[in-house]
Amino acid sequence: MSKVSSIVNSIKMSAVSSISIEASQKNWKDTISMAGGEPQFSPPAAVNDAFKEIVAKGFNKYSPFPGYTSLLEKIRAKLSDFNNIQVDLEQIYTVPGGSSALFTALMALIDRGDEVLIQDPCWEHYSEIINLLGGIPKKVKMVKDSNGHLRIDKNILEQSITSKTTVLLLNTPLNPTGSVLSIEEINEVVEVVEENDIHLIVDEEYEGFVFNPFQHISPASIYPKAITLYSFSKTFALTGLRIGYIVAPKDVISAVRKVSLYSFMYASSPSQYVAEAVLSEHHIDFAKKACDEMYNKSRFLSNSLQSIPGVVCEEAEAGLYVNPNFIKFGKTGNEMSRVLFEKYHLLSVPGEVAGANGANSIRLYVGLEQEILEEAVNRIESATKKFTFD
Numbered sequence: 001m002s003k004v005s006s007i008v009n010s011i012k013m014s015a016v017s018s019i020s021i022e023a024s025q026k027n028w029k030d031t032i033s034m035a036g037g038e039p040q041f042s043p044p045a046a047v048n049d050a051f052k053e054i055v056a057k058g059f060n061k062y063s064p065f066p067g068y069t070s071l072l073e074k075i076r077a078k079l080s081d082f083n084n085i086q087v088d089l090e091q092i093y094t095v096p097g098g099s100s101a102l103f104t105a106l107m108a109l110i111d112r113g114d115e116v117l118i119q120d121p122c123w124e125h126y127s128e129i130i131n132l133l134g135g136i137p138k139k140v141k142m143v144k145d146s147n148g149h150l151r152i153d154k155n156i157l158e159q160s161i162t163s164k165t166t167v168l169l170l171n172t173p174l175n176p177t178g179s180v181l182s183i184e185e186i187n188e189v190v191e192v193v194e195e196n197d198i199h200l201i202v203d204e205e206y207e208g209f210v211f212n213p214f215q216h217i218s219p220a221s222i223y224p225k226a227i228t229l230y231s232f233s234k235t236f237a238l239t240g241l242r243i244g245y246i247v248a249p250k251d252v253i254s255a256v257r258k259v260s261l262y263s264f265m266y267a268s269s270p271s272q273y274v275a276e277a278v279l280s281e282h283h284i285d286f287a288k289k290a291c292d293e294m295y296n297k298s299r300f301l302s303n304s305l306q307s308i309p310g311v312v313c314e315e316a317e318a319g320l321y322v323n324p325n326f327i328k329f330g331k332t333g334n335e336m337s338r339v340l341f342e343k344y345h346l347l348s349v350p351g352e353v354a355g356a357n358g359a360n361s362i363r364l365y366v367g368l369e370q371e372i373l374e375e376a377v378n379r380i381e382s383a384t385k386k387f388t389f390d
Contacts, residue, residue: 011128015353028345032376034364035347037320039237044286050277059273063266067094071272074279075245082284084221087247093256094267097242098205098231103129105227105246108255109199110135114166120355123175139355150179154188167199173206176354176363177323178316180214190223201227208235208287210318211295227252232275235287243271294320297366304377310389320367327360328389337362344379
């Protein structure tokens with residue numbers, strides 16, 4: 001009898017993919033999709049010209065394994081200017097998007113049965129990628145400080161480490177809540193990983209969307225041994241191009257090269273050419289403008305939801321999502337997400353899939369047109385009027 005891999009068979013579909021597939025089968029005409037994180041703004045103007053030039057300039061051919069040197073040089077300059085990270089070209093490796101960066105970096109570092117520490121809450125894909133690689137995901141619960149900042153507690157982190165722990169995987173800004181690692185947190189994390197001789201991987205997918213007065217700090221600017229994962233998808237609205245990169249010490253990059261050789265081979269040449277064009281323009285100015293737009297939408301949505309009686313919705317420090325909480329109605333995130341889906345055709349992500357810290361909340365994408373955001377608020381308010389709250 002034929003069968004599929006038992007490991008693959010144990011992997012769950014993500015909440016975003018499941019609800020998107022279900023919605024597509026409904027053929028509703030009034031669906032509001034706030035489950036995914038697809039930027040709606042246009043990419044940098046340089047992208048259009050780059051697409052026209054790809055074939056003429058030979059970028060439909062095989063790429064060098066790490067990526068084209070000209071792109072690596074642009075990435076190195078970006079890392080220096082924006083992230084305060086100084087590296088050699090040999091420490092940069094291009095990959096087909098942020099998810100590929102995660103998969104490749106983890107495959108290069110963990111063996112079957114190794115523990116990987118991840119934040120609670122975090123992107124639900126982390127656990128399943130680790131499971132797929134034969135590792136063991138282990139949640140480290142974050143706590144709120146006196147200012148309401150969701151942070152990593154050093155004592156909890158230290159108590160989570162065992163002899164099987166190999167990697168600490170962090171995300172800043174954090175999906176789903178938008179929490180940003182502070183310099184104090186980073187210094188404490190560095191102390192812990194150094195004392196316990198474990199790898200530190202940092203996913204900085206949302207680096208371009210940090211709101212004042214908060215500041216994005218790349219841990220690798222303080223701790224050069226950190227392995228950092230980047231993508232062009234969110235900041236530059238290039239989700240479909242599938243292009244990202246890994247920045248790491250040379251020995252880790254050597255392992256990454258082996259993984260790439262027998263998996264994706266190399267990042268797409270056309271995508272690399274477009275990425276280089278983006279970094280050749282005023283990319284930091286573009287990112288700031290995009291961030292300002294997301295800030296305004298995020299604040300509108302969180303303030304509007306907070307004004308609904310019984311709904312709690314804190315302002316995000318960064319990112320593309322807000323996370324209204326419905327605990328006063330006695331509703332779990334799963335229940336609220338289901339009600340909004342079935343009765344109001346609004347797609348959201350239950351907070352529980354991100355971990356215990358996501359209980360009773362849902363994740364909503366903020367980057368939609370203003371009138372759509374207003375309609376979403378109206379539908380959520382209509383739903384809550386059917387409930388009572390304490």
